[in-house]
Amino acid sequence: NEWTTEMRYRPYEKWNQTYEQQLIDAKKNSPWHMNYHIQPNSGLLNDPNGFSYFNGRWHLFYQLYPYGPVHGLKSWYHLSSTNLVDWQDEGYGLLPNNSYDSHGVYSGTALPVGDQLLLAYTGNVRGENWSRASYQLGAWMDQNNHVTKIEKPLIPTPPKGYTMHFRDPQVIPYGEGYLLVIGAQNDQEEGKVLVYQSANVTDWTLLGELDFTNDSMGFMVECPNLLFIDERPVLIFCPQGMEKTVAPYENIYPNMVIIGDSFDVENVKIVNPQPLQNLDDGFDVYATQAFNAPDGRVLSVGWAGLPELAYPTDTEGWAHCLTLVRELRIQDNRLYQQPVAEHQALRQTQTSVQGTLAARQAVVTNTTNCYELEVNLPADSQGTLSFFADEQNNHKLALHFDTKNGKIILDRSQVSLPLNEVFGNTRTITLTQNQAVKLQVFADKSICEIFVNDGEYALTSRVFPQAGETHLFIEGNQGEYTGNYWELRSSS
Numbered sequence: 078n079e080w081t082t083e084m085r086y087r088p089y090e091k092w093n094q095t096y097e098q099q100l101i102d103a104k105k106n107s108p109w110h111m112n113y114h115i116q117p118n119s120g121l122l123n124d125p126n127g128f129s130y131f132n133g134r135w136h137l138f139y140q141l142y143p144y145g146p147v148h149g150l151k152s153w154y155h156l157s158s159t160n161l162v163d164w165q166d167e168g169y170g171l172l173p174n175n176s177y178d179s180h181g182v183y184s185g186t187a188l189p190v191g192d193q194l195l196l197a198y199t200g201n202v203r204g205e206n207w208s209r210a211s212y213q214l215g216a217w218m219d220q221n222n223h224v225t226k227i228e229k230p231l232i233p234t235p236p237k238g239y240t241m242h243f244r245d246p247q248v249i250p251y252g253e254g255y256l257l258v259i260g261a262q263n264d265q266e267e268g269k270v271l272v273y274q275s276a277n278v279t280d281w282t283l284l285g286e287l288d289f290t291n292d293s294m295g296f297m298v299e300c301p302n303l304l305f306i307d308e309r310p311v312l313i314f315c316p317q318g319m320e321k322t323v324a325p326y327e328n329i330y331p332n333m334v335i336i337g338d339s340f341d342v343e344n345v346k347i348v349n350p351q352p353l354q355n356l357d358d359g360f361d362v363y364a365t366q367a368f369n370a371p372d373g374r375v376l377s378v379g380w381a382g383l384p385e386l387a388y389p390t391d392t393e394g395w396a397h398c399l400t401l402v403r404e405l406r407i408q409d410n411r412l413y414q415q416p417v418a419e420h421q422a423l424r425q426t427q428t429s430v431q432g433t434l435a436a437r438q439a440v441v442t443n444t445t446n447c448y449e450l451e452v453n454l455p456a457d458s459q460g461t462l463s464f465f466a467d468e469q470n471n472h473k474l475a476l477h478f479d480t481k482n483g484k485i486i487l488d489r490s491q492v493s494l495p496l497n498e499v500f501g502n503t504r505t506i507t508l509t510q511n512q513a514v515k516l517q518v519f520a521d522k523s524i525c526e527i528f529v530n531d532g533e534y535a536l537t538s539r540v541f542p543q544a545g546e547t548h549l550f551i552e553g554n555q556g557e558y559t560g561n562y563w564e565l566r567s568s569s
């Protein structure tokens with residue numbers, strides 16, 4: 078059935094509860110329902126928002142449209158945690174209910190200020206002829222998780238020379254005060270990142286356009302995040318419509334990273350930026366949000382999904398999940414990402430795996446499609462690991478490795494439910510040749526997150542196996558592989 082604009086923007090209270098319960102049940106009973114990834118109770122989840130540590134707990138919100146697998150009237154849905162793995166459902170955090178956010182509480186961030194948590198977000202408003210207005214708004218969450226919206230917008234309009242495609246504010250402490258980093262589009266329809274400054278988080282002055290590249294970033298930049306790792310600035314952002322000659326990517330829109338040497342606030346400049354890198358080299362990551370956590374770590378979480386694409390769970394009325402929480406670091410001028418160590422809390426029985434790379438063999442005889450796998454591949458080998466495979470290995474998500482030539486290819490061409498094939502079925506990464514490779518793989522029912530060489534690369538893919546596609550095979554030409562396998566428990 079058609080999702081009309083009227084349906085997408087219908088006030089939540091006008092949907093009937095039986096319908097909502099049906100959606101919740103369909104999601105719960107789905108074979109693709111994940112065990113330890115954050116996913117919506119119903120409807121569509123997109124960007125992570127407000128990832129923060131406040132009042133003794135981790136807080137995480139996400140963009141939610143609860144009434145179907147489409148982008149409709151968005152809210153922030155709230156979760157909290159003590160270990161970044163088990164999440165408590167805190168219900169809605171921010172609902173669209175006033176003249177500044179009537180058509181959606183869009184993405185933003187959170188920052189503890191005094192004894193409250195500041196939520197900074199974009200209010201989306203549609204006017205006559207569906208014209209767009211965008212307000213940068215604030216709200217205070219107190220120690221009881223009670224949220225009060227700040228009446229006056231933090232930033233009431235985009236600056237002169239920019240369109241209403243102005244969204245996704247990130248507020249960070251800087252010097253004696255604060256910076257706000259936001260995605261923008263100028264009147265020539267070029268994507269930009271703007272930076273504001275404030276002494277008090279409510280009165281903001283524009284510093285200017287962030288200078289981080291001489292290349293065109295396409296028509297819009299979404300979800301910019303400025304972080305500091307080893308005192309170096311790191312910009313994580315989503316350029317839309319960027320030429321592939323600027324930096325190669327294959328997803329509909331990429332989630333990119335730039336690392337600089339230093340940040341020059343007077344000139345609003347990332348000094349000596351390295352070339353753009355894909356944040357994740359798999360098929361399905363966008364809108365990653367990261368922050369400098371008070372324990373010294375830099376943590377991120379992404380949307381395992383992409384704008385404008387269809388996924389098989391759409392027919393069940395729900396869509397998407399978040400990635401695992403990752404810890405970021407810089408090594409050899411690359412951004413490294415690994416799932417936070419807290420994920421070890423999910424491990425159940427450990428099985429060591431090993432063998433000679435030859436004809437196809439089971440790494441473990443059968444799986445629940447809910448496991449962590451560590452594999453060490455020898456330096457001079459070629460072969461394939463098959464995840465979510467059927468017994469005959471006809472259908473699978475394949476990872477082809479060639480350590481001799483330093484190549485890994487993630488290949489979804491043989492999955493039983495093909496996915497967005499116009500964006501290609503393979504993703505390739507290049508590694509040092511003739512070097513042993515370490516893989517850490519997290520499988521969870523309909524997602525696979527693969528980390529290469531302690532986080533040098535991450536490849537995240539949704540996959541939608543059919544009944545019986547639970548096997549895990551390895552094959553290759555020569556050498557010994559070793560590793561460990563853990564069944565993982567469900568998170569709460």
Ligand code: FRU
Binds near residue numbers: 123151244
């Ligand atoms: C990115 C995005 C953001 C926006 C939000 C709306 O996926 O388009 O720019 O704030 O989603 O849900």
